[in-house]
Amino acid sequence: MPLLKKRLRLKKDVSRPISEGLFPSECEIFIVAGEASGDFHGSNLVRALKRIQPESRFSGVGGPGMSKAGVNILVSSSDIAVVGLTEVIKKIPKILNALKTVKREIRERRPSLVVLIDFPDFNLNVAKYAKRSGIPVLYFISPQVWAWRKGRVRTIAGRVDEMAVVLPFESAFYEECGVPVSYVGHPLLDICPPVENRTEAARSLGLGTEGPVIGMLPGSRTEEIKNMMPAMTGAARLLVERYPSARFVLPLAATVEVEFIKKFIPNELSIEIQRENLYKYLNACDAAMVASGTATLEAALMETPMVIVYKVSGLSYRVGRLVIKSPYIGLANLVAGGGYFAELIQHELTPVRVYTEIVSMLEEPSVRSRVRKGLSRVRLRLGESGALDRTAALAASMIKKQDS
DSSP states (O other): OOGGOOOOOOOOGGGOOOOOOOOOOOEEEEEEEOHHHHHHHHHHHHHHHHHHOOTTTEEEEEEEHHHHTOOEEEEGGGGGGGOSHHHHHTTTHHHHHHHHHHHHHHHOOOOSEEEEEHHHHHHHHHHHHHTTTTTOOEEEEEOOOTBBTTHHHHHHHHHSSSEESSSSSHHHHHTTTTTEEEOOOTHHHOOOOOOHHHHHHHHTTTTOSSEEEEEEEOSSHHHHHHHHHHHHHHHHHHHHHOOOOEEEEEOOOOSOOOOHHTTOOOOOOOEEEEESSSHHHHHHOOOOEESSSHHHHHHHHTTTOEEEEEEOOHHHHHHHHHHOOOOOOOOHHHHHHHHOOOOOEEEGGGGHHHHHHHEEEEEEEHHHHHHHHHHHHHHHHHSSOOHHHHHHHHHHEEEEEEEH
């Protein structure tokens, strides 16, 4: 049976009451998140851990979200976040320097636990050092080893004490490979608010109801935005011709500067850039163009019809085609278990193609029906809320075991 179709239950050992997971107040937890989505989930995990032990201390790699949650940020995630092979090459000096800093801080601080969030090429190096130093390692949000470079699972087995996975098919994959794993559920279910009536949501945000509201989510990394925005703004121009009253909204990741994103928006195109209320703005959208990644799950949970887009350098794309074995790249399609949402990858990502997919979602009943089915399947397959508390309880149990 394909892994995507396996029905999995949450493990009992991570669903116990939080009060059972208390750990010493003097402990320090080192946490590493190298991207905007990791910073977001990391900040919420820190809050969940503080509900267990308010006096616990945190340091590591992250962004503004984790800093606001009380983490002492030693390296900014924006300095090391990259996408694609050629993009990595440009940042090698910063990445190596960051890794050196992280190793030094782990050596000097001797944290009770190291928590790693996705970002595998960097984090598996951190895991190796922590493991050699006798510090337990919890990996929260698995790298997509089931889709490409599956050989990395052997590295994970040797460096990570516990995987806390968030997608329903990942637990079976790691169990089959002999890696200690707990399926905790997806943290977005703890965060996404209930879906409102779309028209009412648009009206409450001042977006009006005369024309369609179109969302634009170009990603959180510099190279992603550079690669995605031209096709998105080009599609927006075409959509305005068809729908003169259309409104465009761009919920901006916390790690991206407003002035940077404005460089890619033509003067004649009106796009509302929003820092707050991501989910409410998604809820208000009749359709959205969404960069592949966590944002596709966020859009799905807010029941927003979407076209999934992605583009990297030519070299990165050619290498990716050789190693990626999954039929889809969008998390929403992977979780739903089929091609419910159109994917425009690399040379397919053109203004005309994005425009065509948006129009089909707005006007063609058969397309709307397919997309709605996909949205329902994502919600159903992601399971129950409570992922952050379950992960925090797992972390607490690892600290207690280490201290005993």
